[in-house]
Amino acid sequence: MSGQKILNIGIDLGTSRSVIACDNGIRTFMSSYVGYPKDAVSQKMLGKGIIFGDDALKNRLALNLYRPFDRGVLLHSDSPEKNIEEYNKAKSVARELLRQLISQVTKEEPDNVLLRGVIGAPALATQNNKKDLLDIAEGILDDVLIASEPFTVAYGLNLYSNALIIDIGAGTTDLCRMHGTIPTQDDQITTFKAGDHIDRIFLELIKKKYADANLTLNMVKRFKEENAILSSQSESVFIELPVNGKPTPCDVTDEIKAACRSIVPEIVDGIRKLVATFDPEFQDGLKQNVILAGGGSQIVGLQREIEKYMKKTLGYGKVNKVEEPLYAGAGGALMLCKDMPEEYWDQLKKRS
Numbered sequence: 001m002s003g004q005k006i007l008n009i010g011i012d013l014g015t016s017r018s019v020i021a022c023d024n025g026i027r028t029f030m031s032s033y034v035g036y037p038k039d040a041v042s043q044k045m046l047g048k049g050i051i052f053g054d055d056a057l058k059n060r061l062a063l064n065l066y067r068p069f070d071r072g073v074l075l076h077s078d079s080p081e082k083n084i085e086e087y088n089k090a091k092s093v094a095r096e097l098l099r100q101l102i103s104q105v106t107k108e109e110p111d112n113v114l115l116r117g118v119i120g121a122p123a124l125a126t127q128n129n130k131k132d133l134l135d136i137a138e139g140i141l142d143d144v145l146i147a148s149e150p151f152t153v154a155y156g157l158n159l160y161s162n163a164l165i166i167d168i169g170a171g172t173t174d175l176c177r178m179h180g181t182i183p184t185q186d187d188q189i190t191t192f193k194a195g196d197h198i199d200r201i202f203l204e205l206i207k208k209k210y211a212d213a214n215l216t217l218n219m220v221k222r223f224k225e226e227n228a229i230l231s232s233q234s235e236s237v238f239i240e241l242p243v244n245g246k247p248t249p250c251d252v253t254d255e256i257k258a259a260c261r262s263i264v265p266e267i268v269d270g271i272r273k274l275v276a277t278f279d280p281e282f283q284d285g286l287k288q289n290v291i292l293a294g295g296g297s298q299i300v301g302l303q304r305e306i307e308k309y310m311k312k313t314l315g316y317g318k319v320n321k322v323e324e325p326l327y328a329g330a331g332g333a334l335m336l337c338k339d340m341p342e343e344y345w346d347q348l349k350k351r352s
């Protein structure tokens with residue numbers, strides 16, 4: 001291998017967005033959608049056999065559209081035997097997604113460059129969930145390491161100890177306490193109340209209030225991303241929805257707040273557990289340094305809401321959020337990739 005150029009890559013294959021950061025300075029992301037033209041007409045219209053990201057979403061009527069990850073892991077990864085066909089399809093779709101991301105960052109690289117990647121997985125991903133990620137990367141990356149997502153976020157922020165990271169994604173919210181070593185299972189909690197859950201609740205609540213309005217989960221998600229708010233003192237929030245074909249402004253102030261609030265109890269319960277089971281002398285350090293990451297960290301008022309609950313249940317709490325929620329996971333994975341000693345990668349090769 002001597003003399004061969006090594007490219008370090010951090011990858012966050014998310015339920016909603018997939019992000020890549022590379023040590024050649026290139027980083028990018030795309031929505032985790034892959035679409036295949038439905039027939040000869042759609043193939044001709046689109047001019048390609050496979051479409052990625054928001055482009056796929058926009059052209060969904062002409063495509064068989066796939067979102068290969070669910071609840072933070074490959075679709076059907078927890079019980080592949082129940083749905084073997086869809087599971088295999090999700091795997092091949094995820095491979096295409098990864099290949100596309102890699103091609104975006106390696107355009108200018110020589111063919112023989114060695115691609116070394118760290119891929120994030122939910123905090124409590126099972127062995128099978130992780131094996132799926134290794135399978136997906138096989139033949140695309142030369143060396144691969146799977147790391148817990150909140151850990152990669154912490155690593156990227158140089159927060160090795162006295163910190164509690166909460167990564168609020170689409171499929172999962174992952175909590176992880178840092179205390180100077182690689183976190184173990186006991187240091188981490190995964191809940192399934194995250195962005196997708198908010199979207200489902202928000203859709204349900206709007207449908208209940210405006211039975212005649214016509215709307216989809218996707219519309220609700222986009223609206224939420226621009227208006228997500230939790231605080232009680234705020235202006236009214238209106239969404240324009242087609243009612244019998246006519247765009248009609250609908251007041252959804254209470255609905256969006258209730259939907260955003262629906263993820264809070266499990267988050268604060270997770271914080272309470274991770275603090276209460278920690279060495280008492282270090283508990284204050286955790287409470288003072290709760291960090292929100294992931295797309296869900298952008299909900300306006302979430303920080304204060306969590307602090308309020310922490311004050312009630314733990315006496316005190318200080319919550320901050322990362323500056324770049326989109327890149328925090330992949331950026332940290334890249335740093336981890338660069339920092340892993342060469343012997344580690346050698347050992348990994350010997351084992352496989």
Ligand SMILES: Nc1ncnc2c1ncn2[C@@H]1O[C@H](COP(=O)(O)OP(=O)(O)OP(=O)(O)O)[C@@H](O)[C@H]1O
Nearest residue numbers: 014015016017169170171172195228294295296298
């Ligand atoms: N401004 C915003 N306010 C509220 N939610 C947002 C905002 N921007 C993005 N989101 C939500 O954040 C989620 C995506 O976050 P992120 O990209 O961290 O998730 P992911 O990594 O794809 O998911 P997972 O980690 O669960 O696999 C989506 O549910 C999205 O709707």
Ligand SMILES: [Mg+2]
Nearest residue numbers: 014149169294
């Ligand atoms: Mg994520």
